[in-house]
Amino acid sequence: MPRNKRHLETKIKKEEIEFVAMALLKQKGYDNTSMAEIARAAGIAANTIYWYFENKDDVLISVLNRVVAQAMKELSEQREQPLRTKLLSLIAQVESSGSLMTDVHSRVSHSPKIQAWHDRFHTMVEQLSVSELVNAGVNPLEALLDAKLLIYVIEGLLAHPHQPEEREQIIDQALKHVFA
Amino acid sequence: MPRNKRHLETKIKKEEIEFVAMALLKQKGYDNTSMAEIARAAGIAANTIYWYFENKDDVLISVLNRVVAQAMKELSEQREQPLRTKLLSLIAQVESSGSLMTDVHSRVSHSPKIQAWHDRFHTMVEQLSVSELVNAGVNPLEALLDAKLLIYVIEGLLAHPHQPEEREQIIDQALKHVFA
DNA sequence: ATATTTCTTGAATGGCATTCAAGATAATAT
DNA sequence: ATATTATCTTGAATGCCATTCAAGAAATAT
Numbered sequence: 172m173p174r175n176k177r178h179l180e181t182k183i184k185k186e187e188i189e190f191v192a193m194a195l196l197k198q199k200g201y202d203n204t205s206m207a208e209i210a211r212a213a214g215i216a217a218n219t220i221y222w223y224f225e226n227k228d229d230v231l232i233s234v235l236n237r238v239v240a241q242a243m244k245e246l247s248e249q250r251e252q253p254l255r256t257k258l259l260s261l262i263a264q265v266e267s268s269g270s271l272m273t274d275v276h277s278r279v280s281h282s283p284k285i286q287a288w289h290d291r292f293h294t295m296v297e298q299l300s301v302s303e304l305v306n307a308g309v310n311p312l313e314a315l316l317d318a319k320l321l322i323y324v325i326e327g328l329l330a331h332p333h334q335p336e337e338r339e340q341i342i343d344q345a346l347k348h349v350f351a
Numbered sequence: 352m353p354r355n356k357r358h359l360e361t362k363i364k365k366e367e368i369e370f371v372a373m374a375l376l377k378q379k380g381y382d383n384t385s386m387a388e389i390a391r392a393a394g395i396a397a398n399t400i401y402w403y404f405e406n407k408d409d410v411l412i413s414v415l416n417r418v419v420a421q422a423m424k425e426l427s428e429q430r431e432q433p434l435r436t437k438l439l440s441l442i443a444q445v446e447s448s449g450s451l452m453t454d455v456h457s458r459v460s461h462s463p464k465i466q467a468w469h470d471r472f473h474t475m476v477e478q479l480s481v482s483e484l485v486n487a488g489v490n491p492l493e494a495l496l497d498a499k500l501l502i503y504v505i506e507g508l509l510a511h512p513h514q515p516e517e518r519e520q521i522i523d524q525a526l527k528h529v530f531a
Numbered sequence: 532a533t534a535t536t537t538c539t540t541g542a543a544t545g546g547c548a549t550t551c552a553a554g555a556t557a558a559t560a561t
Numbered sequence: 562a563t564a565t566t567a568t569c570t571t572g573a574a575t576g577c578c579a580t581t582c583a584a585g586a587a588a589t590a591t
Contacts, residue, residue, distance in 0.1 A: 181538085200460055206579060216540050218580075227579065270460055276510055277457030280380060280450055293511070316524040323507025324500055330456055331473070344496040348528035356558090361569085386548060396571045398549075407548065 185223045188213050193234045197267070201231060201274035228282040235275065235288060238268045254307050258325065258342055265329055272329055296322055309349060317349045365403045365413075368393050373414045377447070381411060381454035408462040415455065415468060418448045434487050438505065438522055445509055452509055476502055489529060497529045 191212040195204045206227055210217040224230045242264040249257050265272055275292075278285045300318035305311050324345045328338055371392040375384045386407055390397040404410045422444040429437050445452055455472075458465045480498035485491050504525045508518055 184538095202457075202461065205577080207577090218541085218582095219539055221580070222538060273456060273460075276453060277382075280453075281382065313524065316521060319507075319521055320500075320504055320525055320528070323504045326510070327499075327503025327506055330506070341496060341499055344493065345500055348500070348531065351528065351531050364569095385546080387546095398551095398572085399570055401549070402569060 181223075188215075188220060188223055189230070189233045189237060192230050193237055196231065196234050196271060196274075197238075197269045200270040201227075201278065206230075228278060228285050231271075231274065231278070232284060232288050235271065235292075238265075238271060239292065254303055255342060255346055257303070258321070258346075259339065262325060262328060262338065262342075272326070293322070304349065307350070321345060321349065361403075368395075368400060368403055369410070369413045369417060372410050373417055376411065376414050376451060376454075377418075377449045380450040381407075381458065386410075408458060408465050411451075411454065411458070412464060412468050415451065415472075418445075418451060419472065434483055435522060435526055437483070438501070438526075439519065442505060442508060442518065442522075452506070473502070484529065487530070501525060501529065 188209065192204075192209045195209055195212060206220055207217045209230065210220055213220075220230065224233070242261065245264055246257065246261060249260055252260075275285060275289055279289050280286075297315070297318050300321055301314045304314040304317055304321075309317060324341065328341060333341070368389065372384075372389045375389055375392060386400055387397040389410065390400055393400075400410065404413070422441065425444055426437060426441060429440055432440075455465060455469055459469050460466075477495070477498050480501055481494045484494040484497055484501075489497055504521065508521060513521070
């Protein structure tokens with residue numbers, strides 16, 4: 172038990188790496204960010220990362236968890252807002268993380284861990300959406316299907332560039348259908 | 352002009368490479384298929400590919416064009432079918448090309464040529480969808496928005512594993528909304 | 532002070548897309 | 562028929578990458 176200080180410093184160092192990795196991955200995406208680059212930005216040797224993380228996908232997962240935690244926090248601050256506002260703010264949130272979500276999709280087939288993370292994330296968003304929809308008066312029987320539709324629309328919006336107005340138009344159209 | 356024979360053989364060889372590349376890319380995806388592997392399957396040296404194609408993304412584009420051409424052909428054979436049938440058959444089509452569409456999305460940020468291909472493909476599908484929708488009685492003013500919604504739903508279905516029944520449920524739900 | 536665990540690193544390793552320079556083959560010109 | 566040129570092919574680099582390895586430094590425990 173007197174390894175406390177050591178443990179603490181280890182955790183801090185790991186967080187430091189996650190921090191610089193997050194900045195780089197958000198900015199340049201997974202494929203355009205090398206481990207060497209992350210290491211350089213963190214002021215350590217390239218292979219030192221492997222003491223703290225199993226591999227590059229592991230770094231990505233840690234970063235993703237941070238991004239999601241942040242998004243959740245922002246979302247919880249909008250509890251009173253209508254669904255439309257929540258969705259737009261969620262999109263803005265995720266968008267600020269660059270291509271990270273696209274990166275997740277493209278790495279699902281390479282890494283079982285990313286696959287698992289992706290699945291967990293999807294069911295989480297799905298549950299959130301269903302409860303939102305039911306809350307907003309959608310027939311519970313259809314809420315699950317509508318949730319999936321909404322998620323795919325959101326993913327589509329995130330994966331493709333859009334003007335803010337166009338994005339809002341599309342979201343509004345989707346919501347109109349769902350609430351019709 | 353008497354270089355005819357040479358030109359013909361060149362075209363044939365290029366097509367041979369595209370053919371084996373298509374099989375490999377469909378089966379194993381972009382990242383898990385190396386140029387060396389394609390070359391081996393085509394019975395040539397690894398670097399010979401670079402006489403016929405600029406780079407790996409160029410190979411991907413040629414393969415994509417073949418896949419799309421095939422899908423278009425199948426689609427045109429369903430001219431009389433309802434939209435639902437067309438969509439399901441389109442999904443089945445694209446699905447048989449493995450992760451190729453996901454690969455496109457993940458390479459958009461790496462290659463301007465892939466980016467351009469992706470944009471062209473999207474507007475094409477969009478135009479097709481709009482005319483389908485208008486034909487099927489959707490208000491023309493909303494057809495464009497609905498087309499985008501449908502495309503994103505289809506992309507979502509393709510990017511995520513689904514049981515056939517679930518897929519149909521989701522498509523039906525989307526169509527119900529669009530035609531409501 | 533010594534042994535043990537924890538952390539760090541320089542130097543591999545193996546895989547990859549791509550390039551280079553030189554050779555082979557075929558088409559054309561003389 | 563021979564020489565010249567354009568077309569195709571290849572073995573051998575090059576440079577980048579994630580990841581591993583073995584050995585050393587630092588902190589902790591005995």
